[in-house]
Amino acid sequence: METNLSEILKELGNLEEVTTADQKLFEDNPNETKEDVVKISMNSTINDNDSKEFVLDPEFLQQELDQDLSDEEGEIQLVIQKARDSISRSSQSPQKSTSVTPVKDQEEVDIISDTEDNEEYQKVSKFLKEKKQYEENIHQQYTANLEVHEDWNDETVDYHLEHSDLPDSNLEKWKRDFRWNQDIIDTNKKVFKNDSFLPCQKEIINATKARRDVIGLIPTGGGKSLTFQLPGLTEKGFTIVVMPLLSLIEDQMQAMKKIGVKCFFFSGSKGHQKFLKDLGSNNLGDQKLIYITPEKLVNCFELLDTLDHLYMQRLIQRFVIDEAHCVVQWGNDFRRDYLGLKKIRRRFEEVPILALTAVATKKVSDEIIEQLNMSANTVKIKSSSNRPNLYYEVKHVKCCKDIIKDILKLLNSKFKDQSGIIYCATRKECDELAVKLYQEHKVACAPYHSNMSEKDRKSVQSMWMEDEIKVIVATIAFGMGINKNNVRFVIHYKLPKSLENYMQECGRAGRDQKPAHCMLYYSYSDRRKQECHMAKTSNDDFRETNLKSLYSIVNYCEEPYLCRRKMQLQHLGEKFKKKDCQNTCDNCQRVSKSGGRIVEEDYTQEAKTIAYFVSRCSQNGRHCQWTVIQLAEALTGRPCKKINKFCDLKRDFYGRLKSLDQHMVRRICLRLVGLGILKEQMVKLDYSHLSSGVATYIFPNNDANFKRITNHKHKVFMTNIFIDPNNKPKPKAVIKELPKMKAKPKPAAKNKKRESQKLSKDADERRKAKFDKDISSIKKREKKDFDKNRVPSSDEQEFSEDCFEVGKVGGLKTEERRQAVNQKNSDEESKSENGKNMSSGLLNGSEVENFRQEDSDDDYCLDI
Numbered sequence: 001m002e003t004n005l006s007e008i009l010k011e012l013g014n015l016e017e018v019t020t021a022d023q024k025l026f027e028d029n030p031n032e033t034k035e036d037v038v039k040i041s042m043n044s045t046i047n048d049n050d051s052k053e054f055v056l057d058p059e060f061l062q063q064e065l066d067q068d069l070s071d072e073e074g075e076i077q078l079v080i081q082k083a084r085d086s087i088s089r090s091s092q093s094p095q096k097s098t099s100v101t102p103v104k105d106q107e108e109v110d111i112i113s114d115t116e117d118n119e120e121y122q123k124v125s126k127f128l129k130e131k132k133q134y135e136e137n138i139h140q141q142y143t144a145n146l147e148v149h150e151d152w153n154d155e156t157v158d159y160h161l162e163h164s165d166l167p168d169s170n171l172e173k174w175k176r177d178f179r180w181n182q183d184i185i186d187t188n189k190k191v192f193k194n195d196s197f198l199p200c201q202k203e204i205i206n207a208t209k210a211r212r213d214v215i216g217l218i219p220t221g222g223g224k225s226l227t228f229q230l231p232g233l234t235e236k237g238f239t240i241v242v243m244p245l246l247s248l249i250e251d252q253m254q255a256m257k258k259i260g261v262k263c264f265f266f267s268g269s270k271g272h273q274k275f276l277k278d279l280g281s282n283n284l285g286d287q288k289l290i291y292i293t294p295e296k297l298v299n300c301f302e303l304l305d306t307l308d309h310l311y312m313q314r315l316i317q318r319f320v321i322d323e324a325h326c327v328v329q330w331g332n333d334f335r336r337d338y339l340g341l342k343k344i345r346r347r348f349e350e351v352p353i354l355a356l357t358a359v360a361t362k363k364v365s366d367e368i369i370e371q372l373n374m375s376a377n378t379v380k381i382k383s384s385s386n387r388p389n390l391y392y393e394v395k396h397v398k399c400c401k402d403i404i405k406d407i408l409k410l411l412n413s414k415f416k417d418q419s420g421i422i423y424c425a426t427r428k429e430c431d432e433l434a435v436k437l438y439q440e441h442k443v444a445c446a447p448y449h450s451n452m453s454e455k456d457r458k459s460v461q462s463m464w465m466e467d468e469i470k471v472i473v474a475t476i477a478f479g480m481g482i483n484k485n486n487v488r489f490v491i492h493y494k495l496p497k498s499l500e501n502y503m504q505e506c507g508r509a510g511r512d513q514k515p516a517h518c519m520l521y522y523s524y525s526d527r528r529k530q531e532c533h534m535a536k537t538s539n540d541d542f543r544e545t546n547l548k549s550l551y552s553i554v555n556y557c558e559e560p561y562l563c564r565r566k567m568q569l570q571h572l573g574e575k576f577k578k579k580d581c582q583n584t585c586d587n588c589q590r591v592s593k594s595g596g597r598i599v600e601e602d603y604t605q606e607a608k609t610i611a612y613f614v615s616r617c618s619q620n621g622r623h624c625q626w627t628v629i630q631l632a633e634a635l636t637g638r639p640c641k642k643i644n645k646f647c648d649l650k651r652d653f654y655g656r657l658k659s660l661d662q663h664m665v666r667r668i669c670l671r672l673v674g675l676g677i678l679k680e681q682m683v684k685l686d687y688s689h690l691s692s693g694v695a696t697y698i699f700p701n702n703d704a705n706f707k708r709i710t711n712h713k714h715k716v717f718m719t720n721i722f723i724d725p726n727n728k729p730k731p732k733a734v735i736k737e738l739p740k741m742k743a744k745p746k747p748a749a750k751n752k753k754r755e756s757q758k759l760s761k762d763a764d765e766r767r768k769a770k771f772d773k774d775i776s777s778i779k780k781r782e783k784k785d786f787d788k789n790r791v792p793s794s795d796e797q798e799f800s801e802d803c804f805e806v807g808k809v810g811g812l813k814t815e816e817r818r819q820a821v822n823q824k825n826s827d828e829e830s831k832s833e834n835g836k837n838m839s840s841g842l843l844n845g846s847e848v849e850n851f852r853q854e855d856s857d858d859d860y861c862l863d864i
C-alpha cells in the first residue's frame, strides 16, 4: 500500500485497500462533503478491470465517518482535506497494488472471479458466504422477533425496521456500541435515572448522533423524548425541538426542570431579545435544548438569522420534529406552517432532522419524509406499536342503549376511584357530559377543551395530574404528550377521527405498563359529526384523505370478530399474530367465549348485488344518491322511504339481501369501498334539513374495479363465526393482572331461573324446527313472486341468476347462517308493535311507510 490516501485512510481504521476508481471519485468530487464522497464511494462498483486495485470497505468508512462527524467536525474535515490533497498528489503518479477486499454484491464478484487468480476467488467466495450467513441470521432474528409478543422489559430489544417487515442489515449497525456509548449510558443513568434503554431508543440515538436523518416510530409512552433529550445533553451545540402544542412544551420543560436540566422555550415574546443575543454568542451555559412551535421557527426571522450564525459555527446539532404526524395531519389543514418546515432543511442543509411519532402508517411516514425534505436515505426505526397492557373494547350504542348509564356503571364498578379520560367529539358535548356527571351523579370530574381559558385548563390538568379529580372529560385538545402514569381507562364517548387518532388517544392509558381499559362507544350515525367537520376543509384531496381515515375507524368498529389489536397494528403495516392478543380485546374474548372459531365466508354474490344497486343508482342521476345506511335498509327490506321514489329500484332490489342483517350489508359496503369498487363521497346538499348541509353518499369507484367483481374476478370474503355444536364454549380470558372477582354464592332465585331456562330450551328447539320449515316455504314463495315480477336490466344479464335466489346466495356453506339471521330478523319483527311478519314477503308501499314511522332507527347491534 503506497498511496498517501491509503495511509490516511488507514489512520481512520482498517482500510487496507483502495481502488483507483475510489481515488478517482475523490478527485472528481473535490467539492463534495465527506458524506457525499462516502456515498459515491459506497455506490461505486468495480467496473473497470484495468484500473481496479483496491476496494474501500464502505460500511466501515461510513461508520467511521459517522462517528467522527458527531463531535469532531473540525478534525475529520482536516483528515478528509488531507485525503483530498493526497489523492490529487497521488493521481499524478498512480501506483498499483495487488490485494483485494471484496464488497457488496454478486455482480462485483463475477468481475473479480473473471480477472483474479483462484486464491483470490476463494477468498471472495468465503467472504460472501460469511456475509450471506450473517444476513440470514439477521433475517431470522428479525422475522422471529416479529412473531414474538414484544416484552418491553427485555433488554434484547425486539423491533422491526421499516414497514415492509423486511430486515435491513445495514440498519443493524445502529444497535451496536458506538464511541459515545459509555457517555449516553452514563447520562441516561445520572440525569434521567434510567438503568437501560427502552426498545429502539438506543438505535435512534446512535443514528441521530451519527448525523443521519432519522424517522423514529415508537409507540405511545415508549420514550420518544429521551431520544432527543439525551443526545442534546451530550453534545456541544443546540438541539431545536419543534412541538405542536404549548401545553406539550410546558410539560416537557417541567419534566426537565424536575430532573435538574435547563432548557429554553422560545415563544418569540419581547424578552427574547436577550436570549437571541446569548444564543448567537453561544452564551447560554447549560441550556442546550430549545423548544419551539412550528409557527415561530418558520416565521421568526430574527431567530432564523441567529440560527444562521450558529449554523456557520456548526453549533446546531439537529432539528427534532416531535409528533411528526402533525406535519401531514395538520400541515394541510389549519397549521400551514408545518409545511413551511421544508424551508428549514433548505436553509440548514447539513443539520440532521429527527422526526418522531407514535402512530403513522407507511403512507404517513413517507409523507413526513417528503414534507420535511428529509434525505432519501433517512434511517427508519420502528418499534412495535403494540401496547400489550391495553384492553380494547368497542360497544355499539344501540346495544347499551344509554351511554351515560353505562359509563356510570363502569365508573362505579370496574373503574371505581381510578384515573381516566373520557373523550368527546365537541366542546359542547364535553361541557354537557362533565356537568351531567358531576352535578347529577357526583363524579369527581372536570371538562377540558380549547374554549376554556388557559388558566382553567391548567388548573383542571394539574388537579387531574395530582389525582384531586379522577376523571377528565376532554376533547382531543387534551392528550398528546400527557404523561400520567396511572391512567387506568380511556373512554371514547364518540367516534375518533381515525384509527391512528384512536391509538394515539388510547396511548394515554397504562403508561406504567399495568393493565388499562380502552372503551369506544360506537354508533354509525356518529360518523356524520366527523364528516361535517371534514366538510369544512376546502382542499378536496385532503377531504378525501380524511374520509379514508374515518373509514379506517368505522371499519374497525364494525368488525365483530377480528382481533382489534391485530387490526390496529395491521393498519400501521405491522404483523401481529392473533394468539398474542391473549384475549385482551373484546372480539377475541367474545370468539373465545363462544367456543367458535372465525371463518371467512364468501359474500361475493351479495357484494355484487350491492355493487349493481349502487351502479344503477348512479345511472339515475344526482337525485338518486344513497348513504350506506339507506342502502342497507333498502336491500335488507327494512322500512325505507327513499326506495318508494324509485319504482325500478324497488322492483329489482328491495329486500334482495333480506337474508342478511343491516350490519353485515354495511360491512360489505365498507369492504367494497376498501377494495376500490365503490367510493364514498361527501356531497353538499342544495336543500338541507341538516345543519351541516353535507351527506356522504356511496358511488361506483371506477369501471375497471367494478368489472372485476361483476366478472367473478374478485371474491369478497367476510369474517363470520363458526360454532361447532359439539364443542363446549371455553370462556377463558387471559387479561394480565386484572383484579380477580370473587365467586359469589349462587342465589337460590338464580338457580330457579336457570332451571326454567333449561326447560324452555327444549320448547325453543321445537319452535326453531317449525320456524325453519316455515321459512323454507316462505323463501320458495318469495322467489316465485320475485321471478314473476322482475325484469332484469341489461347490465344484470351477465349476472348469474342464482345470485338473486334468497338463501342460496353465497353457496351451501352459508345456508345455516342465513337461517340463523332469518330467525333473528323474524324474532325482531315479531317483537315490533304492529306485529307484521316481514319474512312473509315483501312489504307494499303503505306497509313500508307504517314501518318506517314506527321503526326508523337503524339497527346495528352485533348478532352475537
Ligand SMILES: Nc1ncnc2c1ncn2[C@@H]1O[C@H](COP(=O)(O)OP(=O)(O)OP(=O)(O)O)[C@@H](O)[C@H]1O
Pocket (backbone or CB within 6 Å): 194, 195, 196, 197, 198, 201, 218, 219, 220, 221, 222, 223, 224, 225, 226, 358, 480, 481, 482, 483, 507, 508, 511
Ligand atoms: N429508558 C427508559 N427507561 C425507563 N423509563 C423510560 C425510559 N425512557 C423513557 N422512560 C419513561 O417513559 C415514559 C414515557 O416517555 P415519553 O413521555 O418520552 O413517551 P412518548 O414516547 O413521548 O409518549 P407519547 O407519544 O405518548 O407522548 C416517561 O415517564 C419516561 O420517563
